[in-house]
Amino acid sequence: MLHDLFCGRGARPCKHFSFAANVMFSCVRRGCGKGSLDEGASLLDSSVLDRFRRHSSLQYAETNTALLRACADGGANHLYDVTEGERESFLPEFISGDFDSIRPEVREYYAIKGCEIISTPDQDHTDFTKCLEVLQKKIEEKDLQVDMIVTLGGLAGRFDQIMASVSTLFQAPQITSLPVIIIQEESLIYLLQPGKHKLHVDTGMEGDWCGLIPVGQPCNQVTTTGLKWNLTHQMLGFGTLVSTSNTYDGSGVVTVETDHPLLWTMAIKN
């Protein structure tokens, strides 16, 4: 099964936020209308990420690029803070969560501006996971043509929350069929399901490191091409081998074949 990571080509630039854990912002970006897999696409299609600002606090999600913006609880605080001066261009469609993190004035501001406030009190799932569920519902209700869900933040701060973010990627396929990636600062993570994957890494937005992390269970048979240190039917597992600080061989394409879910991580230029 050949599964390509894709971003629709031709979409307009999307600026993003990043911030600490337990504070998620999901940006749903529209592709060029194709709802299906695109062979030639890349995780870092310039149309998605070419506006990453130098400083993470100045990253924005532009009104007319993200089809739908959403915040999970405290994510709204960060959205509010970093969009000071132009908040109205970055209003989220909704803010969901158990609201133990969002500041009262922030909640009030977005409520007044017409953003839906959705309470998701379930304590057995994180705000991020629940936000993803609401997001998927909205996408279906509005029949939006979406290529990918980009999550900003979640890979820094409290260690348990970093791992919770990773955990949500494992739950994502049950929530949505759309690819979900998480980006914070220079790190991007994406969960590769069992099978073959082709990653286009020639957009110029790639940083200089990448890795494959068998975070949930060992992957007994992993084969890669396009990396500086490739694997050939090798096992990846904590305590055995974990691929970190890897890089590219210059070919511009990385393929990964795995028998179990495997977390791909890479640097993106800030």
Add this chain to the structure above:
Amino acid sequence: MTVCVSECFNIHHVIECCSELPVLKDSLFFLFEALLRACADGGANHLYDVTEGERESFLPEFISGDFDSIRPEVREYYAIKGCEIISTPDQDHTDFTKCLEVLQKKIEEKDLQVDMIVTLGGLAGRFDQIMASVSTLFQAPQITSLPVIIIQEESLIYLLQPGKHKLHVDTGMEGDWCGLIPVGQPCNQVTTTGLKWNLIPYEVAIKALMRSGKRTRLRRLWLGSCVGSHVHPLVSWMACDAVHHMAVAEHHEGGCPASSFQFYRLLLKVLTLQKSSRVRLEVGDGDD
């Protein structure tokens, strides 16, 4: 190639490692009292920076690594001060892992009585390096029989090997969250007590319910008992207020603050009670 660098320190009977990623000045008290301090590559940069003005009180015994991160002036400074510079060029392991190996050798050579290795940093920044830090915890048992914990900011992580573990979380240094993460593979049978949300024999897999973010309310004398599965290690972590607590103490007193002993109690209590454990659990405060 690897950039997951560490600094290792001994504190009384505790050795610490300090990573490349931001080392809080708050952590200085660790460094001061360490039996043995060591840096892994770029960890030396941070040590150098945060100990400005009192560097000579915090000299590492050695600095190891492939030296692609350490600044030339930092390397030169520590070399002049007599710190051993040990090249570990092996590209198949991180600087942190290699530093741990050198550290273990030093401990054996010097016949030091060590209870624990505390690593500072490694849980922030590049995602692959965070994972590399966690990975080193899995490799640690092959390198040393000493417990290895990693602390950064308010987070502490420790790998529970298969078996029963008792964690004392009543030192007052605990923050308000803790959790159990089955990194590496699912844990088929996990049982806990002492947590707000305990686990009954229940497959704990990263796909299953994440118990992170839950608060432990139990502050009694003794507490969390986790029965790990017999097959799979489980990463445990907890919030740690100690660093902030110590920051206050450190800057008010000249030398080793009395309150730092409380933190040692915490560290030494957060240990595995395994059958073959030779680790001491008390520093002599005697309140248990």
